[in-house]
Amino acid sequence: MKTNIGIKDKDRKAVSDQLARLLADEFVLYTKTRNAHWNIEGPDFHAMHIFFESQYEQLDEVMDSVAERIRKIGHYAPGTLTQLLQLTHLTEKSDSKNDSQGFLKELLEDHESIIEFIRGNINAIADKYNDAGTSDFITGLMETHEGMAWMIRAHFR
Incomplete structure (x- = not known):
């Protein structure tokens, strides 16, 4: 049935x-x-293992x-x-040492990249494409990523 919204x-x-693109990221x-x-090692293993679990659970939602x-x-999600992998703009780094600082740095960079991507689309989606609902939706996602990035950033001095 045709989507008429x-x-x-x-x-x-x-x-x-x-x-x-956002879903891919x-x-x-x-x-x-x-x-x-799965792969964290070091003296902060337990705390970081739990921290990363809370982060991936949020990302699953x-x-x-x-x-x-x-x-x-009215469209199909890439699945x-x-x-x-064709749609994402994030990359994988292979130089990780499985320590918290390395993982945190890379994940923080990715959250900030997603925040910038979303921020760059909020107004266009509302104004150019007349979709205030999606604009509002991604604003909320941006705030979620800002919160997650803050939690990661708090691990650095």
Whole structure:
């Protein structure tokens, strides 16, 4: 059935494309956070193991909400690793030593990158594509990432 929510088809497609990129970034960040949880070593192992778990649990909810937002505006969410890896702008670093500082630094950079991506889309989605709902939605996601980044940043002096 055709989606008729007061937004032109081409505009819903443009918004869906941006959300698909965001979903891909969320998925990669989730995976990298899971990796940190699984592979953390060092004297702060226990605390960091629990910290990374709380972070990936938040990201799991974020991913689901982004995919559902794509569906709400009438499009399909990318759901294969091939699709997600083609859409993401995040990268994996192979120089990690499995210590908290290395993992935290990389994850913080990714959160900040996602924050910048979202911030760059808020107004365009509302104004250019006439989708105040998605603009509001991603504003909330930006705030979630700001909070998560703050928690990571608090581990540095």
